[in-house]
Amino acid sequence: MTLVPLPAFIAVSATLFFIGVAGVLVRRNAVVILMSVELMLNATNLAFVAFSRRLAVAGERGSVFVVFVFVVAAAEVAVGLAIILAAYRNRPTVDVDQLDEMKG
């Protein structure tokens, strides 16, 4: 059984990451942006796991890092959703282009 080559993992990871980037940049719905960010995080996770498994120098550190990313991502989703909810209460929209309170 042949192993899937490492560059294939990296390619998938990169593709997922740029889909995430595009989602963040293009979409206006805050929830979707959050999901796109999530996608970017998991794209990097994929790369981490792949390196961890295939590259001897990486060892188990890649896998450990993934755990950290999971935790951070979970926290980020929690906080992000809370902000979106709070913003939605103030004005009934989740369109980020209309949420320009920070305009200088």
Add this chain to the structure above:
Amino acid sequence: MNIDVVGLVWLVPGIPLAAAIVNGLFGRRWLHRATGVIASVALGLSAVLGVAIFFAVVAAGHVARTVTLYEWIGAGDFHVNVAALVDPLSATMVAVVTVVSFLIHVFSNGYMEHDPGIHRFFTWLPLFVFLMLTLVLADNYLLMFVGWEGVGLCSYLLIGFWFERPAPYTAANKAFWMNRIGDWGFTIGTILTFLTFGSLTFHDVFPKVAGVAQTQPLTITFIALAFFLGATGKSAQLPLYSWLPDAMEGPTPVSALIHAATMVTAGVYLVARSTPLFAVAGPALLVVAIIGAVTALFAATIALVQVDIKRVLAYSTVSQLGYMFLACGVGAPIAAVFHLATHAFFKALLFLGSGSVIHATEEQDMRRMGGLRRKMPITYWTFLLAGGALAAIPPLAGFWSKDEIVGAAFTNGQPILWAVGVGTGLLTAFYTTRMIYLTFHGEPRDHHLYDHAHESPAVMTVPLLLLCVGAVFAGLVLGFPPEAGFIHRFLEGTVTAEAAAQSELPNYVLIAGLAATAVVAGLIGIAIGYAMYARRRPDPAAVSRAVGPIYTLLWNKYFVDELYDHRILEGGRALFGAAWAFDAHIIDGIVDRLAWLVSLLGSGLRRVQTGIVGNYALSIAAGLLILIVVYGGYATGVLHR
């Protein structure tokens, strides 16, 4: 019993200081009019001690003893002590100052009796005496400066004693400011003295003067001129004289004490004390003589037309101080100190006499007086004798001292200054006669005023009588025979550079001739005064009309006050206003403009902050892209360092 009175010299200023402190702390609440008694008793004690020291010094001959209290300032090689120098000159000054001050304090008890600010008066008056004695007794220039500025301060406070009215406080400011200009000179003189001689103590400086004069004559001249600038401020000489007439806004005993008998003579004392310094500063000495003579004449001419009795006396004081500087300038400092002493008595008496008149009539304008001699005999007679002394009528005090000055100008090769002195003597006799006639003789010109006039109480007339003794006999006691009298023998070696300078007998024929000339001039002055004011031939009004422009010039005091008070003051104000405008608009303007620029930059940059998350995300992505491209460029070798 043998008490070392000289060692107790610090008590002489110490007792008035204690009185000032007590009156200052407790006067307003508790002591009120008792402050006058406290101050007078203190001054009495001080005077007794002062006279005792004087006689102790006389008995001991030529002593010069330093009584050190403590080190005042010492930084690096600079050291100054709080120390008293007791020698014939300071002993003479101490005796004159304490005695005259004591009598004036007693007089003030009557004069200030009803003034609500009496406690202030009797705080500042003894404080003044303390500082005057500090000035006189100091053994170095810096401590002398403490007294010097201190008496200026007391003068300021006492001129502005009635500070609710504008005239007194304006005059007080003027006095302090003009004195400060002089003090600028004093400061510079002091510092240059230290730099040149390495000390400020008189007995360190004076022995070195001759040596330094060989190598640095210009420095000595500068030092002397700087000190003399200080002296012109304090002693009201040209060009810093005009504060003294204005100072008459103060209570009359103050005028007597500070602005006639003591403080204003401080400048003369300074020059006399620094005689070794001035003696080798030829050009400076000439400046002193000329300023003195010109001031004497200048002030006497103004006094001719004054109608306020105190202003006549004020200008007369300026004029007499000019005589004293003339004496210093022609190398006769002993004559200056002699005249200082006699002047203290007769001028204090004249002022107190005028105070007695003002107290009785509440009027200072002589045009509304007249005939007062019938109402105020003691005041009149004492005033008359003092006026005679001022006019230098022999054998009254002023004759001996003034004659010596005028004579010295002639014998020391300054015939022009001698002529000025004699001419001033004529004017002096004239305005004195005029003043006495207007005030005490003739018919009363204001009957309401005349009817209410009365002789002053004993507390005021007794000091007048005592001062009168001095005004009559001081010249004879101190200065007879001329140029070889007691005061000469006493002060020789202290004031003059060399003690043996006058070993041969003075030329009495010359002296007598000069004296006769001066007396004749004085008599002419009296005669003119008598003719004009007793006989009305020629009528004074006609005379003033005849000399119209001159009269206008004198009446307006040569327009000097207009120059000083308006032109210079306004010029200064404009200059300072310009400085303020520069500060507010240029310097602060630059600061504000800088802040404005920064905020402009900020308001430009704030446009970048759209508040739209997408824009921020885009800029992050763009930044990332740039980094990748640059990194990739280096990594692939497309870009080089």
Add this chain to the structure above:
Amino acid sequence: MIFDPPILPSVLTLLLVIPLVGIVPLLAFVRDARAAKQIAIVTTFVELVVSLIMLAQFRVGEAGFQMVESVPWLPSLGIRYEVGVDGISVLLVVLTTLLTFISVLYSSGGAIKQRVGEFMIAFLLLEVGMVGVFVALDLFLFYVMFELMLIPMYLIIGIWGGTRRVYATLKFVLFTLAGSLLMLVAIVAVYLNSGPAGSRTLSFPDLIAGPTRFAPEFQVWAFLAFALAFAIKLPMVPFHTWLPDAHVEAPTAGSIVLAGILLKAGGYGLLRFALPLFPIGAQVWLPIIIVLSVVAILYGAAVSTVQKDLKKLIAYSSVAHMGFVTLGLFVLNTQGGVGAVLQMLNHGVVTGALFLFVGIEYEKTHRRQIADLGGFANHWPLYTAFFGIFVLASLGLPGLNGFVGEFLVLLGTFRYGGQPISGLLWGPLAAIGVILAAIYLLWMFQRVMYGPVREAYKALPDLTPIEVACAAPLLALTILLGVFPQPVIAIIQPSVERMLALAGATVTVAVH
């Protein structure tokens, strides 16, 4: 008196800790104005007493640092917690604790009405910074303390100030910050140049210990950076315009401390750090500083003369008085240096007192424009006596304290023989400032005190006992330092001579 062994060990650390300790209960009672006042008064009083004990422990006549404490703080960077006092700083510390106590006492009398607790916290924090500036011997610690003074003062002016307080406080902070940032850069540079890696230090005694000095080129710029920071703080012309605004808007206690202590930090920094560390750099900039000092003396006085606001008048007079400080420091001789330090102390006492009295007057009349005042002399005899003596001290009347410092500075200036023009020009020019001082101060005094009193002011009372208690120690110092300055000079002189010797000055040795 000499206590050997010292009766209080670590007294300088104690001085830094006491105000911090006082803040703890203040935080608890921050809403209780009465308690806050009491806590602050007790704390500052204890601080004052401890500082007096420190003064008593000080061995007079020694030039070096005493009561030194030195422990590693950030050892990897060679930064130490190092404190100590010499003859220059020991008196400034006592002045600080005294003026802080008086300010707190006066503020407790009703001058501060809102947020009393917060005000007291800010003031105690300020005291830590001020004492710290004068005792710090490590440049890093000094910098921290220098900045620590800034923040509480920013709040004091910005919260308890007058109507234009925001403008004034921003100006004050931005000016000072700009200068101290330059100094921070220079401190880093000093650190990097202080030796090979591993032995680098910012400790002042270490920096001046060796015979080696910084390279001349480096000194020129490092001195400029330090001098600019201190020149702004002092302030020197033309960096002075923050001062009048800050004073006008600051509450009375803030003005007292600002004029009395904060400005001194500038003069102290010049003498302690800028001159001894960079003597060659100092030589380069010295002519400019001399000229600016004389300009400050004359210009400050001239501008003062035409001021309409009492506080502004005194603020500009401070500019002139500080000109004497820089002049005395940079003529680089004993008399000038001693005179400058004395002038700092005397100015602290006298100008602090003047601001106190303007504050008292303002509390009563709610007017500060000179044109609105007049005639208090008959009405407030006590106030007039106090205020009058402080005015006289400020105009340099001999016998009061202001004279001694100014005279010594003038004497030192006459001695200055340096380039391009010798002191024989600068001395007489600076002395003109003394004439001008008499003009603006007496004219002000006349307009405020003399003449008839206004109807509206007739019911206002004279000084209260608490106000007398605030002013009395300052009055005593004003007279004592004028009549008996020698004990103080004996403390100052050896240390000044040591600093000037480091600055490469020719120090005249006393010949007895």
